Amino acid sequence: MTHAGLIDRFGRVHRDLRISLTDRCSLRCTYCMPADGVPWLQRDTMLSTDELVRVARVAVEMGIEEIRLTGGEPLLRADVVDVVDRLAHLDGPAGHPEISLTTNALRLPQLASQLVDAGLTRVNVSLDTLRRDRFIELTRRDKLVETLAGIAAAEAAGLAPIKINAVAMRGVNDDEVVDLTQFCVDHGYQMRFIEQMPLDGGHTWDRHQMVTGEEILAALRARWTLTERDDRGAAPAQVWDIAGTDASVGVIASVTAPFCGTCDRVRLTADGQLRACLFAREESDLRGLLRGGCTDEVLADAIAANLRLKKPGHDIDDPGFLQPDRPMSAIGG
Numbered sequence: 001m002t003h004a005g006l007i008d009r010f011g012r013v014h015r016d017l018r019i020s021l022t023d024r025c026s027l028r029c030t031y032c033m034p035a036d037g038v039p040w041l042q043r044d045t046m047l048s049t050d051e052l053v054r055v056a057r058v059a060v061e062m063g064i065e066e067i068r069l070t071g072g073e074p075l076l077r078a079d080v081v082d083v084v085d086r087l088a089h090l091d092g093p094a095g096h097p098e099i100s101l102t103t104n105a106l107r108l109p110q111l112a113s114q115l116v117d118a119g120l121t122r123v124n125v126s127l128d129t130l131r132r133d134r135f136i137e138l139t140r141r142d143k144l145v146e147t148l149a150g151i152a153a154a155e156a157a158g159l160a161p162i163k164i165n166a167v168a169m170r171g172v173n174d175d176e177v178v179d180l181t182q183f184c185v186d187h188g189y190q191m192r193f194i195e196q197m198p199l200d201g202g203h204t205w206d207r208h209q210m211v212t213g214e215e216i217l218a219a220l221r222a223r224w225t226l227t228e229r230d231d232r233g234a235a236p237a238q239v240w241d242i243a244g245t246d247a248s249v250g251v252i253a254s255v256t257a258p259f260c261g262t263c264d265r266v267r268l269t270a271d272g273q274l275r276a277c278l279f280a281r282e283e284s285d286l287r288g289l290l291r292g293g294c295t296d297e298v299l300a301d302a303i304a305a306n307l308r309l310k311k312p313g314h315d316i317d318d319p320g321f322l323q324p325d326r327p328m329s330a331i332g333g
């Protein structure tokens with residue numbers, strides 16, 4: 001039975017907790033942060049593992065069913081295997097939560113099997129290009145080979161499904177929509193294209209630079225026959241089956257086809273702030289409550305109070321839209 005505190009005033013039931021383990025990252029993607037990074041969160045503001053596990057425990061006891069670990073790059077957190085182990089053993093009305101991860105895959109060769117043993121079930125890997133030169137341009141690191149090795153390590157460790165997330169950008173990688181999808185068809189991965197969102201550290205987002213969901217679909221339909229699925233639920237991606245293959249492809253069109261009406265996600269930042277929405281401008285300071293010696297009830301009430309304030313959706317299309325001050329790297333996907 002889901003605690004009423006996880007249901008917002010629009011009746012959306014929140015079952016998915018996204019936890020950012022760190023704002024640090026081993027790449028410098030152009031659509032996420034400037035070359036020299038962004039001002040990192042102060043170390044002493046970062047939640048300890050005991051603190052983040054406690055918040056997660058209270059949330060799971062309220063009815064959270066899924067926990068997605070994000071960053072920055074979550075695998076940069078030294079005790080990430082222990083974090084997964086402790087989260088996977090939490091117990092709530094829906095049983096143990098499913099633990100998944102969004103990663104750039106660079107540390108998966110070392111960690112994949114340990115993470116699986118600890119309770120990780122599936123991964124989303126960020127990969128915007130299959131071309132080495134373009135990878136260097138986009139991430140400012142020469143790490144394509146290592147990224148592909150990380151994806152292979154996830155597969156070898158039994159993580160499934162493996163979803164490949166790519167941000168489509170005009171004149172940058174939009175000519176690889178078919179190649180990236182073919183890569184997934186050939187390997188049994190699930191391709192997910194994401195419309196670029198106004199969440200970059202440099203506040204340089206340009207709607208005209210963004211490749212729309214419709215444009216991505218048009219490129220795919222030029223190559224394959226697609227059949228739209230009707231089992232989306234609260235998932236961010238609308239998914240199509242690819243005829244003649246066992247594969248599917250998804251599009252997360254946050255800007256042009258928002259899916260806020262069924263949103264079931266709430267986010268905990270690495271420095272202990274609760275965000276009801278990716279684009280929220282208000283946050284609830286759970287770190288202050290934790291370090292002030294609060295009870296679990298007070299934590300649960302704070303989570304409920306935060307969700308009660310949740311807006312019906314992002315207001316990117318509103319003339320008054322203001323990009324959140326906190327960059328994506330400090331919010332997590």
Ligand code: SF4
Nearest residue numbers: 260263277278313314
């Ligand atoms: S923009 Fe906010 S409300 Fe909409 S789907 Fe994303 S997190 Fe949910």
